[in-house]
Amino acid sequence: xxxxxxxxxxxxxxxxxxxxxxxxxxxxxxxxxxxxxxxxxxxxxxxxxxxxxxxxxxxxxxxxxxxxxxxxxxxxxxxxxxxxxxxxxxxxxxxxxxxxxxxxxxxxxxxxxxxxxxxxxxxxxxxxxxxxxxxxxxxxxxxxxxxxxxxxxxxxxxxxxxxxxxxxxxxxxxxxxxxxxxxxxxxxxxxxxxxxxxxxxxxxxxxxxxxxxxxxxxxxxxxxxxxxxxxxxxxxxxxxxxxxxxxxxxxxxxxxxxxxxxxxxxxxxxxxxxxxxxxxxxxxxxxxxxxxxxxxxxxxxxxxxxxxxxxxxxxxxxxxxxxxxxxxxxxxxxxxxxxxxxxxxxxxxxxxxxxxxxxxxxxxxxxxxxxxxxxxxxxxxxxxxxxxxxxxxxxxxxxxxxxxxxxxxxxxxxxxxxxxxxxxxxxxxxxxxxxxxxxxxxxxxxxxxxxxxxxxxxxxxx
Ligand code: AMP
Numbered sequence: 001x002x003x004x005x006x007x008x009x010x011x012x013x014x015x016x017x018x019x020x021x022x023x024x025x026x027x028x029x030x031x032x033x034x035x036x037x038x039x040x041x042x043x044x045x046x047x048x049x050x051x052x053x054x055x056x057x058x059x060x061x062x063x064x065x066x067x068x069x070x071x072x073x074x075x076x077x078x079x080x081x082x083x084x085x086x087x088x089x090x091x092x093x094x095x096x097x098x099x100x101x102x103x104x105x106x107x108x109x110x111x112x113x114x115x116x117x118x119x120x121x122x123x124x125x126x127x128x129x130x131x132x133x134x135x136x137x138x139x140x141x142x143x144x145x146x147x148x149x150x151x152x153x154x155x156x157x158x159x160x161x162x163x164x165x166x167x168x169x170x171x172x173x174x175x176x177x178x179x180x181x182x183x184x185x186x187x188x189x190x191x192x193x194x195x196x197x198x199x200x201x202x203x204x205x206x207x208x209x210x211x212x213x214x215x216x217x218x219x220x221x222x223x224x225x226x227x228x229x230x231x232x233x234x235x236x237x238x239x240x241x242x243x244x245x246x247x248x249x250x251x252x253x254x255x256x257x258x259x260x261x262x263x264x265x266x267x268x269x270x271x272x273x274x275x276x277x278x279x280x281x282x283x284x285x286x287x288x289x290x291x292x293x294x295x296x297x298x299x300x301x302x303x304x305x306x307x308x309x310x311x312x313x314x315x316x317x318x319x320x321x322x323x324x325x326x327x328x329x330x331x332x333x334x335x336x337x338x339x340x341x342x343x344x345x346x347x348x349x350x351x352x353x354x355x356x357x358x359x360x361x362x363x364x365x366x367x368x369x370x371x372x373x374x375x376x377x378x379x380x381x382x383x384x385x386x387x388x389x390x391x392x393x394x395x396x397x398x399x400x401x402x403x404x405x406x407x408x409x410x411x412x413x414x415x416x417x418x419x420x421x422x423x424x425x426x427x428x429x430x431x432x433x434x435x436x437x438x439x440x441x442x443x444x445x446x447x448x449x450x451x452x453x454x455x456x457x458x459x460x461x462x
Pocket of ligand 1: 027050051052056
C-alpha cells in the first residue's frame, strides 16, 4: 500500500468511502506529512497555504476522533475571516457527510450574536469561528470549552497580523490544558514561533514545498521612480495585458484606497478591499469581483486573506512586500490549478533591498524588465463583460440559485449563456448577466413577485 494512500491511515471506513467518492485518491504532501501525527494526537505546526489540502488534514484528524454522542464542542477551529470560516465549515461538512449527524457550527462576527446563542443551545460537535466572536461567546459564557480535545489555529500568521493576539490568548486560556493544538500558517514569522512555543507541546513541524509557483507563474519585475511613474507603470501593465480578473496588492489601506480612486479616474473597473470595510461592503466587493463584473481588486494582504478566487489572470504588486514569504503567497494567487499566471512587481531604488530578499528566497536573480510601450495609454481599459444585479432577497427568503435561473431564463427571459455567477447570501443576492441584457433582466424582474411581494432589483456599479 502506498504511503500516500488514505487507506494507510487509521480512519473509519465511512470516512475512507467518502474520500473515494470525493475523488481524493492520494494524500496531498501536507496531508501525507501531517496526518499520521495528527491522528496519533500530537501537536502539529504545518507551514502550508490555501490550496495545499490543509483543511482536510486537520478536518480528518478531527472527524476521526469525534465522539458523536457528546454534543458539546470537541473541536474549535479559529480562522482570520468569516469567508475562511465558512469555507472551512463547508469543507468539513463535505468530509463528514458519511458520518451520522455531525453538527458543525460557525460563529463569526458581523451577524447578531443572539441567533448564534440559540444555535449553540442545540449543541455542536465542531465550532468554526473568528477569534473576536469566539472570545465574546466565551466571555459571556454562551460557549464552554470543557469538552474540547482539539484546537486548530488556521492561518495563524494572518490572525496575528489582524491583531487577534489578545483574543487568541483569551481563547487558549479558556481551553483545557490537556488538548491537541494544530497550527496552520502560510508563513512562520517570530510572532507565530512565539505563540507556538507558549501554547503547544512538543509540536511536530511539517513544511511542504509548493513548487508550483516557479513552474507556472511567470514573474516580472519593473523598476520605477516617482509615485506618479508607478501609477503609469500600473496602467501600462493593465492596458497591455488586459486581465479580466487581477488583484493589485498594496501594503497599506490608504494606498489601496488611493490606487483604486486613481484607477477609477482613468476609467478602469476597480474596487478596494481592506480591513476597514464592514461585512456588507466586503461581501459586496467580493461578490462583484468573483462574478467578473469588476475586473480589478486593489487589496491589502490582510483583507485578501481567505479569498478563494478562481482563475485570476494577474497579480500586480503595486508596492512589493518586504517579506519574501508574503510575496510568494501573493503571487501564488495567480496560476492556480495548472493555469498560467502572471505576476508583476513594481519597485523603486529605495525598495531594491526587498528585491534582494525576494531573489534570495526564490533562488533567482531579479532582473528588471522594460515596461510596455506608452502607446497603450491611448487604449480604453477593459470593460467587464458582466454586470451585477442585486436584490434584497436571499436564503432567508428561501431563494435558490436554480429558481432564480428559472425566472431569468423563463418566458421573455434571457439565454442561460447570458447568465453568469449567481450568489445568494442570507438577505441579498447577486446575479451576473452579460452587459447587453441588463435592461431586459431588470424589466423582467420588475414584473416578478417573490412570496407575494414585488422583487426589487437594481444594477450595481457601471
Ligand atoms: P485547502 O488547502 O484545504 O483549501 O484545499 C484545497 C482544495 O483541495 C479543496 O478544494 C479540497 O477539496 C481539495 N483537496 C484536499 N485534499 C485533497 C486530496 N487528497 N485529493 C484531491 N483534492 C483534495
